Amino acid sequence: MNQGSRSTRSRTSNKRLSTIAIVARLGVMGVVVTLLGLAGYLLYRSLTASGDPTAVAFDLQVSAGLNPLEAASLRAYLQSNNDRLYTPASSETIQTVFEVEPGQTAAGIAADLRGAGLITDETLFINYLRYYGLDRQLEAGVYALSPSMTIPDIAVTLTDAGLQQVSVRITEGWRREQTADWIDGQATIPFSGADYMAATGAQGPAAVLLVEAGVLPPGLSAEGFLFPDTYSLDLNATAEDLAVRMAQNFLTRVTPEMRADAAAGGFGLYEAVTLASIVEREAVVPDERGLIASVYLNRLAADMLLQADPTVQYAQGLQNGSWWNLNLTQADYTAVDSPYNTYLYEGLPPGPIASPGFASIEAVIYPAESPYFFFRATCDDSGRHNFAVTFDEHLANACP
Incomplete structure (x- = not known):
């Protein structure tokens, strides 16, 4: 009886020890997991708080598809390459069109980016995508990217094809051919200069809109009525889209009241815009627009030749391109x-x-009153002009 009791107590004791050991091991494992999680959290906070402003700006979260070891490994890798993450491929800011094909992998995109000179390290790009789960958020589409963008910038951009637009700045004083030539030099504009010339020509949608609005005589191009401004276009926009927006902008900015005031001053709007285009080319200093307009209006009233240099330049261009x-x-x-x-x-x-531009149109419709019939550039390269009433005064203003 005593021996059996001792044997039973021994087995019970061993079971208790085994249970304690299991509990202890589980406790140790729990502590380890907790410490790993804490370490991972601290590393993540370190990366997002100080080393990855893009993650903070876009509220990027570590991919839920990574196990703790993968996440820790990628964190360490990205931290050690943080400077390279934020060093762009070059300082070149000119945008280029980059297309992501449907079903294209992150590796394929990375290779294309490097081939286009937009990134220098495919592995770093791919690992950045993996860490934040962006490799599963890439969207097929057409994007405007530049070599001056960092890897995080490009990675985030490629997750939203719907936001992609290109900014088109049409400068005051440009003629249609000049704008068309500029368009041909812009890699991100999705149409050609020839497309623009057709869209703004006599048969194009811009001219049709302006004729219907009663501001452009039929059979003429939209020259002069293509309002210079900055336009944001989708990357699949057409030249017709831009041309119509420019014409609509003109009709919005040059109000019916201004058109009526032009007529009351003895000008139709077409004539006012014609003179405004000359003023635009002549004026360098904004506060002289009104005076320059007054000189031309005075000459017209006196039946004098306008003798405007920009008209000679324009005529030359029509002949020699x-x-x-x-x-x-x-x-x-x-x-x-x-x-x-x-x-x-x-x-x-x-x-x-x-x-x-609007200021030149306004200067013609609401001109300054002056006695001047002549002007010529000052001799100090300031862009200003000396104005004169008589031809003798005009000659006296010549540079030595």
Whole structure:
């Protein structure tokens, strides 16, 4: 009996020890997991708080598909390469079109990015995607990217194809051909200069809209009525989209009241825009627009030739395909036989020679009052002009 009791007590004791050992091991494992989790959290906070401003800005979260060891390993890798993450491929800011194909893998995208000169390290890019789960959020589409973007910038951008637009700045004083040439030099604009010329020509949608609004005579291009401004376009936009927006912008900015005031001043809107386009090309200093407009209006009222240099430059361009020859010779003033040459032909040219900005249009509709009939550039390269009432005064203003 005593021996059996001792044997039973021994087995019970061993079971208790085994249970304690299991509990202890589980406790140790729990502590280890807790410590690993805490370490991972601290590493994550360190990365997002100080080393990865993109993660903070876009509230990026560590991928739930990573196990703790994978997450810790990627965190350490990204931290050790933090400087390279935020060093762009180059300082070049010109955007280029980059397309992600449907079903394309992260590795395939990384290879294409490197081939396009947009990143320098495919592995770093892929690991950044994996860490934040962005590799499963990449969207097929067309994007505007530049080599000056960092890996985090590019990674986040490629997750939303719907936000992609290109900014198009149409400058005051440009003629249609000049804008078309500029478009051909922009990699992110999804249409050609020839497309733009067609869309803004006499048969294009911009001219049709302006004719219907009663501001453009039928059969003419939209030159002068393509309002210079900055336009945001989708990357699949057409030249027709831009042309119509420019014409609509003109109709919005140049109000019906302004059109009525132009008519009350003896001008139709088409004539006012034509003169405004000359003022736009002549004026360098904004506060001189009104005076320059007054000179031309005074000359028109006195039946004098306008003798505006920009009209000669425009006429030259129509003949030789260039524009804005700023070094006209004395012979040029009479060599170009064109109704646009206001040294040879009286009155206004047949139409606008460029796209005037709002300030130049306003300067013609609401001109300054002045006694001046002449102006010429000052001799200090300031862009300003000396104004004169008589031709003798004008000659006296010549530079030595």
